Amino acid sequence: MRENDWAFDGNGWQLDAPDAGDSWICFCPLDSLSDAEGRSLLFHWSQPFSGSSQNFSRTHLIQRPNSAWNWESQAPFPVSAWVVNPVIAELDIGHFLHLGESGSLDSMRWMQTNSNEPPMEIASAASPAPAGEIEHWIRWNQSTDSVSIDFSAHSTPFEWHHAMEGNANNQPDCIGFSAKFTASHAADFRIEIGHIKEHEPDTIPPFVVRSLWLSDQVLALHFNEPLSPHSGVGTWAQGDSLFFAPEMHKSNRRIGLCAGDFPEGQPQILTIHGLLDASGNELSNPINQVLRTSSQDMKPHSMQFTEIMFDPNPSLGFPEAEWIEILNRSESFHAIADFVVLDGSSETQVALSPEFGWDGILAPGERAIVAGCDFRINGDSVHQAKGIPWPGLNNAGESLMLLGKDGSIADALHFTEEWMQGSNNGGVSLQITDWNACNSRSNWGPSMHPLGSTPGMVSYQEGPNLSSQHPLTxxxxxxxxxxxxxxxxxxxxxxxxxxxxxxxxxxxxxxxxxxxxxxxxxxxxxxxxxxxxxxxxxxxxxxxxxxxxxxxxxxxxTHRFPEFQDLLITEIAHQPMGATEAWGSFVEVTNVHPSDSLELGGLTCNNSPLSGRIVLAPGARHCFPEINLPNTSGGVSIRAADGTLIDEVIYSNCWHRQRMNEDNGKSLVRLNLEKGAHGSFNWSSSMDSRGCSPGTSDPAEEQLTLHRLPLPVTCGVFHNRWAILFNGPVEIASDDWDPVFREECGSWAGSLEANQLWAGPSQFEPLEGGIAEMTWGDGVTTIASLCPSSSFVSEDVVCDFTLNEIQQLKLNGPEPFIEIVHSEHPWISTRLLQWTTTTSPNPSDWIFVSPEVQWFISQNTPTAFSRCPSRWFSQGARVIPADLPSLWGNRELQLARSGAFLDSIHLHPNHDSPWSTWHHLRSLERVDGFNLPL
Structure with missing residues (x-):
């Protein structure tokens, strides 16, 4: 024995050789066996591949060598050779079972060794496994000289098939095992010994293991061991006979032909007479239930999905595994293996194989779970089958079908995560309610069980006829x-x-x-x-x-269906509170078509659909209720059923023209109902006494508004492109210019309106010709006139920006701003310009004036920065949106670039004029070229 080649795994010995070669091991009982009795040997032989001339194994059955035998140097049997070594020629007759020669459908050969002669074949049998591998128990039954060799039908010694028989001419006392192998198979052989003992007469009766239908009328009965040649006969409970056809010698199977059609799905009683095993023992279970199952022509809900665990993580009590529960609602017995589950998302056909000792039969009213895991999900009492291959269940939704062998649909289900009604954090199954209702969203919901699910068990949430019945209208x-x-x-x-x-x-x-x-x-x-x-x-x-x-x-x-801006958004209640809280958030639209009524069916407001048919007359209004609207800034879009845009508004609370109205719950209303772009110039706070005017015109619409001149405000660089800021939304018809959306920018752009900031050609190209030279509303201003000739403007200058005017934050006061100016250079940019009002500021307390846009400001051109520039545009002011430091109370405002101090001012009440009764509304402005007074 090469001891280091073999490892004990608790039950048997596994080959674990370091390299190619051959190796052996031998087992002999401690006590001698009587020669008067026969032998009973039981062992498990494992070779998980079809053998060849270089990879094969043998099981040796020999008499015990004499006590002087040198076990360390010599095996008492031919390990891999086909001739007997002279050293072992002196031993008594031995036997070995050999498997593996050509690698294709090799037979198991029983060979006898005798002195100096080559091994002689006694018998042979087909390999227990069709591909030539072996993973089976073998038993050697020897009552006298005659030997019968059987192998198990499975990897456990339960159901025996006759392999071969012959005369041994001696009685083996030991079991040896040897293997020849290449390096790739140096750990692929195993032997386990069940027993080596004197022969004991077989007194255990045979029994029926299972029945199998070979065709509509041909039934095969499988027994646990080989039978005697007597054919026997069967009788059905109704009196018909079942005659068995002759079988091979010592076969453990009987095949009978049934007269007439055998009923499907209902067990039938069969009594078997005259069947004996090879030792003459009568059948232990002559009365058997025989069942023929079918999944042909399945009716809907006869086999039904009742519970689905598609997101088991995190677990609330059961193992983290996906599974599907199936209930047999028919009056017939069904075999789970007769069905497949079709997974719609992956188009996978999942075969169902019963596991953990379950025979796969679902009686009426029974249920089983199908999973892809190799462990039990809910104990021994729950039927469980494996889905092969397991496709995985999509947490966002899944289509499942349970199909019979003919493709008939036993059940079908398409669910989405919305069916979980918000309980989609994992660990909770999707549970059916009414067995008799269809598989719609209304009939499924999250499991209410404390453990999150009831795999293989009845839930208190489910049952028949739990839904109320009403005539369909x-x-x-x-x-x-x-x-x-x-x-x-x-x-x-x-x-x-x-x-x-x-x-x-x-x-x-x-x-x-x-x-x-x-x-x-x-x-x-x-x-x-x-x-x-x-x-x-x-x-x-x-x-x-x-x-x-x-x-x-x-x-x-039907009436006219709305096209672009046939409907206008005319009121947005984005922050209801106080008096307006009763109406909640809503969006009002108005039919501005001069003559046609409009069909509103299919319209959505921010993806919220309109329910029911509504026909809106010319000039009439309609409100979309309970629209989720951000308080500070957001967007509202009205779209047709096919997604076509009807109207869109990108609003901000800066559109309330009085700062005091932005947080008091008032809605925003459109002032002029003519078609065109939306912008702060055409919106203001509701003037209705209620704070909003849903479904009716608002008094604010009667206000006369100044005609807006679309003008560019200033120039800069945004993401390496020239950028122009306008005083409101504009349209530029050019392939070189694109609007910059609020979502592309940081918090400083919270008040930025749609089409207000535009990005143009690369900053490395000069701004000339075309759009750059076009004059705007005042007939004078062009984009080029607001920009330097080159974007490479130095900010490393001696005389930089200074603070020029500050509007502090005051109760019911105007919109705060900070104005800066420079006077020594043609152009200076705002790159790396920072400010703060924090006392003894840390580096994190400094705020960039323009973190994403490098604005260019020309000589002696005061330019202000504000959170809500639109509140100053009506005065023709040059104001840029920005995040401001706090301007409330006593503070010091500091201005710096790259950490270098530029300017500062102390803000406190003494800077206001004490004799003015409205001084709190005034700004603080520089009056000379020196520092502002302290």
């Missing part, structure tokens, strides 16, 4: 375009019902995934008139009940 017909629309019903609909549109106008009907009580229609061609007529057929309620009609007659005449 059509609630509303809503057109969403000239050829499309929605039918809304009074209850959820069956998503598997087959919908058919009948009428002169061809089209189709479809279930809407987001609303299980609605059906969408679509005509393939536009009607010659605005009249739509068709029948909707095949619509079924999720909960079956009586309904007023088998098909629904649809007839309506």
């Amino acid at each position: 059509l609630s509303e017909i809503t057109p969403t375009s000239s050829s499309e629309g929605i039918l809304a019903f009074n209850q959820p609909l069956d998503p598997l019902s087959e919908l058919i549109m009948i009428g002169i106008q061809a089209g189709n009907l479809n279930h809407l995934t987001g609303n299980d009580s609605t059906i969408a229609w679509k005509l393939h061609s536009l009607p010659a008139t605005k009249k739509i007529v068709f029948y909707a057929h095949g619509i079924e309620a999720c909960v079956q009940s009586e309904r007023s009609s088998s098909k629904w007659f649809i007839q309506l005449k």
Whole structure:
């Protein structure tokens, strides 16, 4: 024995050789065995591949060598050779079982060794496994000289098949094991010894292991051990006989032909007579239940999905594994292996294989879970099958179908994460409610069990007929375009019902995934008139009940569907509080078409759909309620059902012209209802006594507003491109210029309006010709006139910016700003310019004046920075949006560049004129070229 080649694993010995070669091991009982009795040997042989001339194994059955045998240097049997070594020729007759020669369908050969002669073949048998590998128990039954060799049908010694038989001419006392191997298989052989003992007569009766239908009428019965040649006979409970066909010698199978059609799904009693095992023992279970299952022509919900764990992490009690629960709601027994689960997202067909000793039969009312894991999810009492291959369940949603072998649908389900009703943090399953209702969103929800799920068990949430039944009625017909629309019903609909549109106008009907009580229609061609007529057929309620009609007659005449700015957004309640809290957040739209009423069906406001059909007359208004709107700044868009933009507003609380109104709950209202761009110039606070005016015109609309001149304010560089800031939204028709969106910038751009900041050509190109030379509203100002000839403007100068004017933050005062100016150079940029009002500031207390845009400011051009520049634009001011340091109370405002001090001013009440009764509204302005007074 090469001791270092073999490792004990607790039950057997595993080869673990360092390199290629051959090796052996031998087992002999401590006590001698009687020669008068036969032998009973049991061992497990493991070779997990088909052998070859260079990779094979042998099991040796020999008599005990004499006590002088040198075990360390010589095996008492031929390890890998086909001739007997002269050293072992003196030993008694021995035997070995050999497996592995060609590597293809090799047989197991029983060889006998005898003195100096080559090994002689006694018998052979097909390999226990079809590919030539072996992972089986072998038993040697020897009562006298005659030996019967059987192998197990599985890796456990439970069901025995006859392999071969012959005469041994001696009685082995020891079991040896040897292997020849290449380096790639140096750890691929194993032997485990069950017992080596005197033969004991077989007194244990055989029994039926399982039944298997080979065809519609041919039944095979498998027994746990080889049988005697007697064929036997079976009788059914109703009196019919089952005759068995002759079988091979010592076969452990009997095949019978059933007369007539055998009932499916219901166990039948079969009594077996006259069957004996090879030792003459009668059958221990002559009365058996025989079941023939089928998954052909499955009816909906006969086998039903009842619970789905698609997001098991984190676990609330059960192991973290995905699984699907299936309930047998039919009156028949079903085999889980007869079905497949079709995963829609991956298009995977998942085979179902019973595990952990379960035979795979689901009786009526029983349930099982299907998982991809190799461990039990909920104890021994729960049936569990493995899904092969397991596709994984999508947390965002999944389509699942349970199919019979003929493709018939036993159940189908398409769920999304919204079905979890907010309980989608993991560890909670999706649970059905009413078994008799359809698989719609209304019939599923999160499990309420404390452990998050009930795998393989009945949940108190589920059962039959838990939903109320009402006649199905059509609630509303809503057109969403000239050829499309929605039918809304009074209850959820069956998503598997087959919908058919009948009428002169061809089209189709479809279930809407987001609303299980609605059906969408679509005509393939536009009607010659605005009249739509068709029948909707095949619509079924999720909960079956009586309904007023088998098909629904649809007839309506549509009005104009809104196009761009036929509807205008005219009021935005973005921060309701106080008196306006009763109306909540809403968005008002107005029909500004001069003559046509508008169909609002299918419109969405910030993805919030409008429910029902609404026809809006010219000049009439409608409110979208409960729209989620940011308080400070945000966007509102109205879109048609196909996504076409109807109107859009990018608003800011800076649009309240009086700073005191931005936090008091008042809504924003549009002042002029003519079509065109939205901007702060055309919006202001509601002047209604309620603080808002939903559905009606607002008194603020009667205010006369100054005509806005679209003017560029200043020039800079944004992300290596020339940039121009305007005093409101403008349109530039040029391939070189693009609007900069608020989302592309930091917090300083919170008040930036749509199309107010534009980025143009590369900063390395001069601004000349075309858009750069075009004059704007005043007929004089051009983009080029506000920009230096080159973007490379030095900020490393001796005379830099100074503070020129400050509007402090005061109660009910005007919008705060900080104004700077320089007087010594043609242009200076704001790059690396910082300010702070913190006493003894740390580096983190300094705020960049313009962190993302390098603004260019010309000589002697005072330029202000403010959070809400729009509140100063009406005065023609040059103001840039920015984050300001705190300007409230007594503070010192400091200005610096790259850490170098530039200017400062102390802000306190003594700087105001004490004799002025409205001094708190005034700013503080530099009056000479020296520092501001302290």
